[in-house]
Amino acid sequence: MAQIQKKRKLPEAPEIEIDVSAPEPPSKKALRKAKKTAAGLTSEATPENNKSASADDQALANKRSDYGVWIGNLAFTVTKDDIRRFLTSNCSFADTTITRIHMPKGAEKYGKAQNKGFAYVDFSTSKAAKEALGLSEQLVSGRRVLIKDAKSFEGRPEKSKEESQKAGSASSGHPPSRRIFVGNLGFDTTKETIEEHFGQCGTVTHVHVATFQDSGKCKGYAWVEFEELPAAEAAVKGFIVVNEDEGEDDSEEEAGKSKKSKKSKQRRVWVNQLLGRRMRMEFAEDASTRYKKRFGKDGESKRDTCAEASEVEDGSTQQKSVGKQHTQRVNKKTKKSEYSRYDEGTVQKLSGAIVESQGKKTTFD
Numbered sequence: 001m002a003q004i005q006k007k008r009k010l011p012e013a014p015e016i017e018i019d020v021s022a023p024e025p026p027s028k029k030a031l032r033k034a035k036k037t038a039a040g041l042t043s044e045a046t047p048e049n050n051k052s053a054s055a056d057d058q059a060l061a062n063k064r065s066d067y068g069v070w071i072g073n074l075a076f077t078v079t080k081d082d083i084r085r086f087l088t089s090n091c092s093f094a095d096t097t098i099t100r101i102h103m104p105k106g107a108e109k110y111g112k113a114q115n116k117g118f119a120y121v122d123f124s125t126s127k128a129a130k131e132a133l134g135l136s137e138q139l140v141s142g143r144r145v146l147i148k149d150a151k152s153f154e155g156r157p158e159k160s161k162e163e164s165q166k167a168g169s170a171s172s173g174h175p176p177s178r179r180i181f182v183g184n185l186g187f188d189t190t191k192e193t194i195e196e197h198f199g200q201c202g203t204v205t206h207v208h209v210a211t212f213q214d215s216g217k218c219k220g221y222a223w224v225e226f227e228e229l230p231a232a233e234a235a236v237k238g239f240i241v242v243n244e245d246e247g248e249d250d251s252e253e254e255a256g257k258s259k260k261s262k263k264s265k266q267r268r269v270w271v272n273q274l275l276g277r278r279m280r281m282e283f284a285e286d287a288s289t290r291y292k293k294r295f296g297k298d299g300e301s302k303r304d305t306c307a308e309a310s311e312v313e314d315g316s317t318q319q320k321s322v323g324k325q326h327t328q329r330v331n332k333k334t335k336k337s338e339y340s341r342y343d344e345g346t347v348q349k350l351s352g353a354i355v356e357s358q359g360k361k362t363t364f365d
Contacts, residue, residue, distance in 0.1 A: 065099055067129040068122040068150035075141040076106065076114040083119055086140050093128040120150055174283045178205075178232050179225045183280040189218045197274050198224050201240055202231025223284055236281045238272030 026034070071083065080101045088095050100122040106114045123129045129149075136147040182194070191207050198204050205227050210219040226232045234240045244265045272279055284290075 065122045065124060067124070067126045068100075068120055069129055069132045070118065070120055070148045070150045072118045072146040072148070073143055074115060074117050074119060074145060075143050076109070076117060077112075078115060078119075078141050079103075080119075082141065083121065086138075087121065087132055087135070090135055090138065091128065091131045093123070093125070093131065097124050097128045098122070099124050122150075174285055176229060176233060177283050177286065178227070178229055179223060179284045179286065180232050180235055181221065181282050181284040182224055183221045184277055185218055185220050185222060185279065186275045186277050187217045187220065189222070189275060191222075193274065194222055194224060197271065198226075198235055200269060200271055201226065201234045203227040232283070235271060236283060238281065239268045239270045241266050242269050 074083075080103055083101055083103070084095065084098060087098065098121060101119060102121075103119040104116045106116040108114060121132065123132065133147055133149065135145075137144050139145075185194075189209070191209050194209065195204050195207050203226065204224060206225040207222060209222040211217060212219060224235070226235070244267060272281070285293075
């Protein structure tokens with residue numbers, strides 16, 4: 001007979017206690033970063049390093065000149081030596097004419113350092129800077145670079161108010177109006193919360209929230225109508241500018257009397273979030289035009305006018321055709337009221353009412 005093996009009991013060990021309130025231990029990445037920063041602080045703390053850092057800063061400040069260029073559209077792998085070689089090989093000035101090359105570093109990729117795609121180069125003479133400007137659209141590491149004056153920010157024309165309004169309305173496809181569409185709302189959003197939230201932009205005249213028929217909760221979108229157009233524009237932008245008084249700082253003495261003036265500070269108040277959700281705002285159509293598009297009221301009138309215009313040509317049959325059209329319209333209206341895609345029993349089920357069974361009970365022997 002086969003012997004029945006008894007299960008071995010494990011020795012009883014104390015239960016492991018976990019402190020949930022304890023802080024989360026730092027990750028390996030955070031520990032490596034802390035170790036690097038600590039090593040950098042200790043190396044910088046020595047007086048010799050402080051002297052060398054200050055000397056380098058002074059040297060950089062001395063190297064900066066009034067004659068500089070900005071080089072853009074650089075490849076991320078381009079180095080300072082490549083830029084120096086590109087300028088000296090294509091220009092007549094010497095290497096010593098270049099006093100400074102500033103190339104901001106970007107994020108490393110595959111363990112290799114990269115730049116941010118642009119650099120600033122300073123020269124000792126204005127002639128060298130003008131000569132470097134002539135190298136624009138030349139190839140550097142397979143890319144055509146753009147070279148501009150370091151102090152010039154030209155290149156993008158300023159937009160007028162009309163163009164900015166057109167740009168704002170182009171995103172929504174509708175011209176600016178006092179009525180806006182608000183999307184990405186939470187299901188718990190109510191009419192009162194929307195009216196209170198957008199009241200920061202201006203006076204709200206009407207709020208229409210799309211709701212579910214059974215629960216009455218918000219479907220996730222609504223329409224808000226303001227009293228003034230600037231309030232609607234501020235709501236679509238997503239922020240309003242508020243003036244704040246810093247305090248009594250500046251004093252002016254006139255005729256032995258001291259007058260204190262208050263400084264006004266402007267700050268932005270964001271209105272693009274409600275109940276923790278980022279909303280989507282855009283200008284909406286007028287309620288009347290939307291109603292006509294949805295239910296086709298203009299379409300019927302256009303068809304009627306076209307039919308009447310074609311009937312005028314035949315004067316003898318005009319009255320008969322008009323009478324037929326009238327009877328057809330009446331029949332359509334009656335058919336719409338009489339016919340429904342749901343029968344009475346289905347309508348009662350949809351409304352939630354209890355319907356008595358009208359079938360017969362069948363039994364099986």
